[in-house]
Amino acid sequence: MENIIELAGVKKSFGTLEVLKDINLVVKKGENVVVVGKSGQGKSVTIKCIAGMIAPDAGSIKVFDDEVTDMDEDALRALRVRMGFLFQSGALYDSMTVRENLAFPLRRVLKMKDEQEIEARSVEVLEAVGLSGAIDKMPSDLSGGMRKRMGLARTIIVKPEIMLYDEPTTGLDTITSKEISALICSIKEKYKTTSIIITHDMACAKITADRIIIINDGICIANGTYGELESSADKLVSAFFN
Amino acid sequence: MRQCYFVGYRTAGIVMLTGFILGFVLTLQSLPTLQQFGAQTFVPAMVSVSVIREIGPVITALICAGKIASGIGAELGSMKVSEQIDAMEVSGANPMQYLVVTRILACLLMIPLLTIVADGMAFLGGFAGINIKGGMSSILYFRKAFGGLSFTDLYPAIIKTFFFGFIIGFVGCYKGFNSNKGTESVGLAANSAVVVASIGIIIVDAVAVQITSSLVYN
Secondary structure, three states: OOEEEEEEEEEEEEOOEEEEEEEEEEEEOOOEEEEEEOOOOOHHHHHHHHOOOOOOOEEEEEEOOEEHHHOOHHHHHHHHHOEEEEOOOOOOOOOOOHHHHHHHHHHHOOOOOOHHHHHHHHHHHHHHOOOHHHOOOOHHHOOHHHHHHHHHHHHHOOOOOEEEEEOOOOOOOHHHHHHHHHHHHHHHHHHOOEEEEEEOOHHHHHHHOOEEEEEEOOEEEEEEOHHHHHOOOOHHHHHOOO | OHHHHHHHHHHHHHHHHHHHHHHHHHHHHHHHHHHHOOOHHHHHHHHHHHHHHHHHHHHHHHHHHHHHHHHHHHHHHHHHHOOHHHHHHHOOOOHHHHHHHHHHHHHHHHHHHHHHHHHHHHHHHHHHHHHHOOOOOHHHHHHHHHHOOOHHHHHHHHHHHHHHHHHHHHHHHHHHHOOOOOHHHHHHHHHHHHHHHHHHHHHHHHHHHHHHHHHHHO
16 A cells, blocks of 8 residues: 655754654555554644644655655645644634534635535535534534534545544543544545544544554654554553553 | 624724714814814814824724724634634635735725724714804804815825724734734733734824825925
């Protein structure tokens, strides 16, 4: 399978704080890679570097074989159209209804004009995330789980090839977390996406991961399937599973 | 259109009220002095020139700095805090175009219109003021008020309102867009947007008066 995302020797510091020391990872087409690590270890910074939101200090980031660090704003924008990013908070546009939130990327990014098609796609993705009745609600009327689903709907409406999930189950109860995890799997199946999922939630990792990468102190310390890492002799690795 | 509604329609009430009171107070304050010289018939012209040339544009702009620049600063600041701007950017949309350009254009368009509205209300306020202490017919009042004005009073004032509009929109957007991530930053963005926009308006006004004095009135 072809490599969709490749990171080699990525380093990033904020002032004197060295967050990413040497990140190397490869994500193959159609894979769900879960990145696990303690808080403040640079997991979110890693996916923000992949999306071109943060420029690394050193190293190479290739997405679809194109070097992200060399891209200008136009090239980045073109790349981002092929990429979906689910924020921890959902990052819904709170002055717009659910319908307007969904229509925004279609009108502004894909430049779609056909209102019937916009409506049809909005209804389709809302059904896919189980939020059919919420189309006229404001984001403030939605619960935490619904906001995550809604964020997911807005992301997949443009049919991205890559999905980057930043802690998709944080702050949710166990049942809703499982539902979101199942949703991530169903999105992979339905839209054939390649995904990186940042999480602390090992239950989510177990459900969604084809492969798990553990980041500690700015470097990748482990890489393998859930079963392989769960039975690892390394104390630091096994600590995540106990 | 949506931004024009927020900038214009929602600010029109306070601008109209302020304009009316401005004309009213200006008339009441100047009337006794001019009456001493038997020059009370010059009050409408004095009020109209003062309002059109200086007080109307500046007071309207300062009110809009307080209401609109702070609103834009707070709105964009909270969008930044809640990662909405990041979400827009990472979706491939251009937040600069959608959030900044539309707001600056709305301010550029609406501040001159609000100034005209405030000026009109100040005329009405002046008419109310002059009829509290004595009487003057509306025809005479407005003939005197408009008779005191020339084209050279009008166009420099209108031109500077476009600059005021740009300052209000630009400063509000800049402060909101560049606020730090934290709820306190939203308040700071709103607050500093008002302060910087107000100072900017006063400085631009001072420069505009100098330019107008040397180019138009000489």
